[in-house]
Amino acid sequence: MSSQLVCVFFSTGSIPREIGQLKNLIFLDLAYNDLSGSIPSEIGNASALQLLTLHANQLTGTLPVSLGNLARLQTLDVSDNSLEGPVPQELGNLGAVLQLSLSENEFIGTLPPSLGNCQKLELLNVSRNNLNGSIIHEIGKIASLISGLDLSCNHFTGTLPQELGNLVSLQLLNLAQNGLTGSLEVLGQLDSLTSLNVSFNDFTGPLPDSSIFRNLPASDLLGNPGLCLPGLNSSSIGSCGGGSNGQPSSAEESSSTSKHHSRSKTGTTTMVCLLFGFAMLILAGGCFLFYKRYWIYGNPFRSEPESTWPWKLTPFQKLTFTVDDVLDSLVDVNVIGSGLSGVVYKAEMDGGETIAVKKLWPVMAGERNYDAFAAEVDTLGRIRHRNIVRLLGYCSNKELNLLMYDFLPNGSLGEVLHEKRRNLDWETRYSICLGAAQGLAYLHHDCVPAILHRDVKSNNILLDSRYEPFVADFGLAKLIDGANTKAMSKVAGSYGYIAPGMCSFILELLLVPAAQITQRKDLVT
Amino acid sequence: MVLHFAHVAEYGYTLKITEKSDVYSYGVVLLEVLTGRRAVDSRYGEGWHIVKWVQDMNMNPKATAMEVLDSRLCGMPDDFIQEMVQTLGVALMCVNQTPAERPTMKEVVTLLLEVKHEPEASISKVSQPLVKRPASSEEC
Numbered sequence: 276m277s278s279q280l281v282c283v284f285f286s287t288g289s290i291p292r293e294i295g296q297l298k299n300l301i302f303l304d305l306a307y308n309d310l311s312g313s314i315p316s317e318i319g320n321a322s323a324l325q326l327l328t329l330h331a332n333q334l335t336g337t338l339p340v341s342l343g344n345l346a347r348l349q350t351l352d353v354s355d356n357s358l359e360g361p362v363p364q365e366l367g368n369l370g371a372v373l374q375l376s377l378s379e380n381e382f383i384g385t386l387p388p389s390l391g392n393c394q395k396l397e398l399l400n401v402s403r404n405n406l407n408g409s410i411i412h413e414i415g416k417i418a419s420l421i422s423g424l425d426l427s428c429n430h431f432t433g434t435l436p437q438e439l440g441n442l443v444s445l446q447l448l449n450l451a452q453n454g455l456t457g458s459l460e461v462l463g464q465l466d467s468l469t470s471l472n473v474s475f476n477d478f479t480g481p482l483p484d485s486s487i488f489r490n491l492p493a494s495d496l497l498g499n500p501g502l503c504l505p506g507l508n509s510s511s512i513g514s515c516g517g518g519s520n521g522q523p524s525s526a527e528e529s530s531s532t533s534k535h536h537s538r539s540k541t542g543t544t545t546m547v548c549l550l551f552g553f554a555m556l557i558l559a560g561g562c563f564l565f566y567k568r569y570w571i572y573g574n575p576f577r578s579e580p581e582s583t584w585p586w587k588l589t590p591f592q593k594l595t596f597t598v599d600d601v602l603d604s605l606v607d608v609n610v611i612g613s614g615l616s617g618v619v620y621k622a623e624m625d626g627g628e629t630i631a632v633k634k635l636w637p638v639m640a641g642e643r644n645y646d647a648f649a650a651e652v653d654t655l656g657r658i659r660h661r662n663i664v665r666l667l668g669y670c671s672n673k674e675l676n677l678l679m680y681d682f683l684p685n686g687s688l689g690e691v692l693h694e695k696r697r698n699l700d701w702e703t704r705y706s707i708c709l710g711a712a713q714g715l716a717y718l719h720h721d722c723v724p725a726i727l728h729r730d731v732k733s734n735n736i737l738l739d740s741r742y743e744p745f746v747a748d749f750g751l752a753k754l755i756d757g758a759n760t761k762a763m764s765k766v767a768g769s770y771g772y773i774a775p776g777m778c779s780f781i782l783e784l785l786l787v788p789a790a791q792i793t794q795r796k797d798l799v800t
Numbered sequence: 801m802v803l804h805f806a807h808v809a810e811y812g813y814t815l816k817i818t819e820k821s822d823v824y825s826y827g828v829v830l831l832e833v834l835t836g837r838r839a840v841d842s843r844y845g846e847g848w849h850i851v852k853w854v855q856d857m858n859m860n861p862k863a864t865a866m867e868v869l870d871s872r873l874c875g876m877p878d879d880f881i882q883e884m885v886q887t888l889g890v891a892l893m894c895v896n897q898t899p900a901e902r903p904t905m906k907e908v909v910t911l912l913l914e915v916k917h918e919p920e921a922s923i924s925k926v927s928q929p930l931v932k933r934p935a936s937s938e939e940c
Contacts (some may be wrong), residue, residue, distance in 0.1 A: 309842075474914055694833055698872050704833050708887065709912045717907035719819040727818075731825035731840070733832050755819075770838030771849065774824035774899065797850045 289313070290329075295320035306330040306352070311335070314353070320346040325636075330376075331355040338377075343368035343775030350634060354400065355379040362401070367392040371463055373637070376400040377423065391416045394482070398422040401429065402449065403613050410455070415441045421445035422607070427472065431455055440464035447606065451475055451495075459502070469606070474498050527658055584672035591656055593669045594679075595625040598670050601677060616647035616750035619683060629682040632668060635750075637674055647750030648676040654752040662714030664737060664747040679749070684740050689733035703742050710744040711736050718746075725755045732772045820899035823908065827851075827894025834888050836870030851895045858892065886915045 290310060294303075295317030305322060310332040318327075319341025334354045334356040342351065351372060358380040366375070367389025375396060382404040390399070391413025397420060407430040414424065415438020424442070429447040434457030435450075442448075447470040448462070454475040456497040462471070462541045464485025471487050472495040479501030487635060496502060507675025552595075604622030610620040617635040624630065635648050648669075655666040670677040688707060691697050697705075729751040737747045826838050831850050834861060844853040857863040865885050873884060896902045897899045901909065 366814070542902060560852075596866055686853055687831070688833070692836060701873055701884060704873075705883065705887070706917065707910075708830055711829065712826065712905060712909045712912055715822060716909050719822065719905045725819065728822050731822050731829060733829050736829065772825040772828045774821045 281285040290315055290318070290334075293316045299320050299323050300324040303326045308332055310334055314339055314342075316359075318342065318443075318570055322346070324348055325371075326350040328352045329356065334358055336360075336383075338366075339361055340365040342366065345369065345778070347371050350374045352376040353380065355443055357381060357637070359383065359386075362387055364389040366390060372396055374398040377404065380404055381404055383394070385410050386414070388413045390414065393417060395419050398424075400425040402427040404429050406431060410436055411439040412436035415439045418442070418444070420445050423449075425449040427451040428451065429453055435459070435461050437461055444465060446470065448472075461487075463488065464663040471495060500534045511761050556696060563766040582676055586670050586672045588670050590669050591666055594668060595626045595628060596630075600624050601670055601679065604632060605634060605677075606712070616748070622679075629684075631680045631682045633680070635676045635678070648678070650752050651678055651749045653754060654749045658718075658722055658726070659698065660714055660717045662710040662744055662746060663717065681739075681745075683737040683745055683747075685738035685742060687734045687736060688736040688744065692733060694798070699742070706738070707738070707742060707744045711746055714744070714746040727753045727755055729753060730772075818899065819905065820902050821895050823902045824907060826905070826908065827891050827902070828834075830887065830891035830894060834869055834873075834891060836853075836872060846901070854892065855895075883915050886934055887912065 286745045288310065289312030293340075294300075294315060298321065300321050301323050303321070304326065305564065307330070308330045310329070311334065312434045313336025314329065314334060317340035318324075319339060320407040321798075322345065324345050326484060327345070327348060328350065330352045333353075335354070336358065337360035338353065338358055340363045342348075342365065344420060345351075346368070348369050351366075351373055352374065354376045355378070358377075359382065362377060362382050364387035366372075367387060370393070371377070372393050373395055375393070375398065380400070384406065385408030386406060387730070388411050390396075394417065396417050398585045399417075399420065400423065400424040401413070402668070406426075408757035410426065410431055411435065414420070415436055420442050421444040422449070422475070429449065431450075431453040432455065435455065437703070440461040442465055444467050445465055445617055448465065449472045451472040451474045453476050455478060457478065459473060459478050460483050462468075462473075463485040465471075465487070466485065471491060474495055475498035479498040480507065480553065482491075482496075488654050570694070571621040578582065580796065586602070588594070588598045588601075588709065601622060604624075605620055609620040609622065610618055611621045611631070617633050620632045620634065622630050651666065654665070654668060664683070665681045667679040669679060679752060688711075691699060715728065715731065718728060726749075727748065728746065731746075735744045735748040739745065828850060831837075831854055832839060835850065835854070837850055837853075839850050840847055840848055841850070845848065855870060857868050865881070865888070868888065869881075869884055873880075876884075890903075890908060893901075893903055893911075894908065
């Protein structure tokens with residue numbers, strides 16, 4: 276038995292203590308409401324929770340330590356509230372957490388070293404708080420940190436720990452607006468960085484000579500008077516060559532030593548040096564090739580899933596692109612949306628074709644309750660209709676699933692309707708409604724077995740360049756075979772669109788004691 | 801916090817997800833398209849839901865269609881306004897509290913096609929309590 280409640284049921288007031296009785300609640304998204312009061316500690320009893328989003332409310336009080344009990348939690352987002360007090364060390368018990376955002380609150384104190392135990396963490400955002408102390412070296416032990424580390428706008432002090440250099444897969448690092456000191460040298464090892472901001476700290480010494488620093492805009496370095504560029508003059512920061520500003524680097528010391536030597540020794544020594552240099556070049560080249568091979572074939576100790584397991588592409592029609600083309604497009608700048616089931620990227624292929632790629636949130640082994648991937652492939656994969664989004668195929672490896680669709684440039688009906696910039700005339704609105712109805716009628720009446728979409732809403736009706744509608748997002752869809760129509764289906768959908776009988780059931784779950792829920796669970800198969 | 805207790809008594813025991821649940825959700829989308837409003841919004845007052853709001857407006861003899869329809873659609877020819885009012889009727893059928901009384905999606909398609917092509921025939925089907933039309937469209 277598993278009831279999956281995908282429903283947002285409050286708009287104002289506080290989060291009730293009874294939330295802890297929802298033992299089967301998997302996703303709880305309460306973002307952008309007017310919730311106030313504190314987060315009840317009972318929430319730690321909702322042990323099936325995988326996603327908890329309380330973003331953009333007016334919550335106060337401290338973060339309950341019981342959150343650490345949510346062993347399955349993959350996303351915890353409490354950003355943009357008025358939460359205070361220290362960051363509880365129990366967050367280090369969140370062994371499954373992938374994304375953790377505490378930003379834009381009033382948290383104080385130091386980051387707990389226990390965070391280093393979150394060995395699946397891909398994104399850590401604690402920006403815009405009142406945190407202080409040094410950057411704990413344990414952060415450098417989270418090898419899975421690939422998406423981002425944002426510590427900006429706090430009161431962190433001290434030097435960067437050497438362990439930060441271990442985060443070789445990290446793409447975004449923001450240290451801006453703190454009181455950090457010392458050298459940036461360790462950041463030179465972060466080869467995957469695509470975005471870096473160290474502005475308004477007290478960093479000193481030469482910039483590391485790595486690709487990210489060579490291309491870094493001055494605005495990301497501003498406000499660090501002690502920083503200098505090795506050998507170059509710049510309008511925003513000084514040159515290290517002058518010797519008066521910044522600290523002399525070890526490179527400068529060794530070069531002056533070798534000058535001294537070349538003056539006093541004969542030409543033979545120069546020859547030996549050249550040979551030695553040549554040998555070093557070959558060695559470096561070898562290291563590079565080894566590194567590249569290691570990188571491509573995957574390091575079993577790295578937890579970045581994309582590169583760990585081999586990919587398999589299953590097309591539902593002739594495709595002109597490869598798995599690599601798809602994987603290359605999965606970068607943050609291409610994100611066009613995200614939801615309960617995953618993140619959607621816009622992917623422009625070399626051949627000029629543009630597709631949409633949905634990266635589903637990873638599902639742990641044995642947790643096949645909410646299987647958006649199976650739902651989409653089982654339903655969309657076998658149907659074709661002019662008003663149903665076309666599933667082009669999917670890419671899978673042992674840990675991740677990517678679904679590929681036609682890209683629909685006008686976004687969703689919900690966006691178009693509620694954006695003040697765009698106005699649809701009546702004829703267009705009518706043809707969108709008719710098309711969507713024809714798509715749903717096809718699912719209900721022409722497919723055998725029939726398909727229930729179960730998440731019909733304006734955000735799931737996508738529009739192509741001519742505003743033709745396409746019913747999309749079959750992550751909750753279900754096949755209904757004749758023998759099984761009377762069986763209870765899982766409660767699913769989006770608040771505001773769920774038929775009345777369904778939501779009352781959800782409210783009932785909220786209000787009755789846990790014991791009764793257990794007794795009645797046979798109602799929900 | 802706004803919670804609805806009205807349905808709690810009959811909870812669960814009759815809970816059955818059928819294609820009529822999709823029809824209800826589709827009806828909410830139709831209401832969004834016609835009103836230009838979001839499905840859930842605190843400005844609706846009690847209930848905060850577009851269905852409750854439109855149903856209340858529908859029962860209010862003083863309310864006019866123009867108060868329900870998206871103001872950006874006002875000023876259209878009368879034929880179009882008539883089509884919108886008929887589509888509103890279809891939407892209200894879809895969000896009927898009783899699943900059995902909601903049309904199937906196939907019937908929805910037929911009703912919507914009639915809105916455009918056979919106005920005379922469709923009026924009899926969908927003109928059960930509809931939002932009253934104003935005498936003129938000066939309100940826009």
